[in-house]
Amino acid sequence: MQWRDLIERIADLFQAGGEIMIPLLMLSLAIWTLAIVKGIRLMRERRKECSPEQCLRTFKKKSNMCETGLAKWQWDILSRYMAERCEDSELNREILESIRMRQESQTVRYIGTILILAAIAPLLGLLGTVTGMIATFDVISQFGTGNARALASGIAEALLTTQSGLIVAVPGLIMGTILFHRSEKLKSRMKLFCIGLQEQTDDTRSYGE
Numbered sequence: 001m002q003w004r005d006l007i008e009r010i011a012d013l014f015q016a017g018g019e020i021m022i023p024l025l026m027l028s029l030a031i032w033t034l035a036i037v038k039g040i041r042l043m044r045e046r047r048k049e050c051s052p053e054q055c056l057r058t059f060k061k062k063s064n065m066c067e068t069g070l071a072k073w074q075w076d077i078l079s080r081y082m083a084e085r086c087e088d089s090e091l092n093r094e095i096l097e098s099i100r101m102r103q104e105s106q107t108v109r110y111i112g113t114i115l116i117l118a119a120i121a122p123l124l125g126l127l128g129t130v131t132g133m134i135a136t137f138d139v140i141s142q143f144g145t146g147n148a149r150a151l152a153s154g155i156a157e158a159l160l161t162t163q164s165g166l167i168v169a170v171p172g173l174i175m176g177t178i179l180f181h182r183s184e185k186l187k188s189r190m191k192l193f194c195i196g197l198q199e200q201t202d203d204t205r206s207y208g209e
Contacts, residue, residue, distance in 0.1 A: 013160060016153070016156045016157065016160055017128065017156075017157055017160035017161050017164060018128060018131065018132065018157040018160075018161065019131075020124055020125070020127055020128035020131065020157075020161045021128075021160070021161065021164060023124055024121060024124050024125070024128075024161070024164050024165060024168055027117055027120060027121050027124065027168055028121075028168045028172075030117055031114055031117050031118055031121075031168065031172040031175070032172075032175075034110045034113060034114050034117075035110075035114055035172070035175045035176070035179065037110065038109075038110045038111065038114070038179050039175075039179060042179070042182050042183070042186065045071040045072060045073060045186070046071070046186075048069060048070055048071040048072075048074075049070075049071045049074060049189065050070060050071075050074065051196065052193055052196035052197040052199075052200050053196075053200055055070055055074050055075075055078050055193075055197070056078070056197070056200055056201070058070060059078050059079070059082065073103050073106075073107070073186075073190065074193060076099075076103060077096075077099050077100060077103055077190070077193065077194065077197070078197065080099050081095065081096050081099055081197065081201075082201075084099075085201065089198075089202055092198060092201070092202075093198060096194050096197065096198055097194070099194075100190055100191065100194045103190060104187050104190060107183045107186050107187055107190070108180070108183050110179075111176055111179050111180050111183060114172060114175065114176040114179065115172075115173065115176040115177075115180075117172060118168070118169050118170075118172030118173045118175075118176055119169070119173070121165045121166075121168035121169035121172065122162075122165040122166055122169045123165070124161070124165055125161045125162045125163070125164055125165015125166060125168075125169075126161075126162065126165065127161070128157060128158065128160070128161020128162065128164075128165070129158045129159075129161055129162045130158075131157065131158075131161075132154050132155065132156070132157030132158025132159070132161065133154065133158050134154075135153070135154035135157060136151055136154030136155055136158070137154075138154075139151055139153075139154060
């Protein structure tokens, strides 16, 4: 019964907010879908991460298999590096750096989109405020201040869209910032992994051959 009352109340608020509530709802769904997908991926990858030495051992045993139990970014860096490396250690360092930079660009994927969508939400709320106030002034110009119900409808639209825009934006910005910091930490781990990987392969030139 309580859930039903809550749903009815939300539906009433949604209706009172007017047409701007639809893009705000879609914006919210997009933000949280991307945030959940990105968050789950970062957590799952973190649990599978291994040391460069362990990764090399796994690669040597299962070099023809895609499912090695390693984090996907470790597998991508390792498999590409082992395929492209040569006898020149300086050239190997440049190859590894290039592979790492490509991998880093994938690390921040979706995060910029989440932050942009979160920044758009209050602007949509502001648009709803403007349309709500225009509707209120239209009522005043036609009926004066005697039609309280129509006046309340316009004011409600203006206030609810502003509130909804902030409700969508603030958690979205917080979530985007958290994911950004986690991706920065992942970039640091990638850098350390590549350093360790090159040290391991330089020490064992015939490794994997």
